Amino acid sequence: MINQTQAQALATLLNQIRPRWSTASMMTILQKNHGIPAPFGDVAAAAIAAARDATVLTPGLIFTDPRFWPEAAKAKLPPSPKCPEHPEEDAHHCRACLADVIAGDREPDAVGKGQQRPGKPHPPPPNWRTWRDTHPPLDT
Numbered sequence: 659m660i661n662q663t664q665a666q667a668l669a670t671l672l673n674q675i676r677p678r679w680s681t682a683s684m685m686t687i688l689q690k691n692h693g694i695p696a697p698f699g700d701v702a703a704a705a706i707a708a709a710r711d712a713t714v715l716t717p718g719l720i721f722t723d724p725r726f727w728p729e730a731a732k733a734k735l736p737p738s739p740k741c742p743e744h745p746e747e748d749a750h751h752c753r754a755c756l757a758d759v760i761a762g763d764r765e766p767d768a769v770g771k772g773q774q775r776p777g778k779p780h781p782p783p784p785n786w787r788t789w790r791d792t793h794p795p796l797d798t
């Protein structure tokens with residue numbers, strides 16, 4: 659549970675860590691998730707961990723990605739949303755969408771969002787060779 663005073667303090671703190679995450683948008687997200695069955699300390703720890711992770715582009719992942727939550731709190735979280743395009747995968751870390759990013763067919767911020775954006779192919783991330791070399795195919 660998150661009360662108004664806690665939400666305001668956490669929104670201000672998160673804005674200081676990630677200036678692009680405005681206090682107003684953080685208040686909206688925290689109010690939307692105010693009933694989460696976890697103590698405020700766990701919510702704050704998860705939110706700060708997400709804000710410190712440069713790969714997290716949107717603050718909504720705080721409440722959907724279990725990586726940021728203490729072990730004791732993970733069991734209390736609601737189930738992760740599924741990728742609308744690949745329903746067997748969690749939206750926040752859809753392996754099929756991540757493969758599309760490597761192939762240059764999807765922008766990195768479109769993982770787990772369903773539709774690929776129309777237009778010309780996107781260039782793969784600059785470190786794709788390193789990523790490929792550390793993740794060999796499974797069926798060789």
Ligand SMILES: [Zn+2]
Nearest residue numbers: 741744752755
């Ligand atoms: Zn997907």
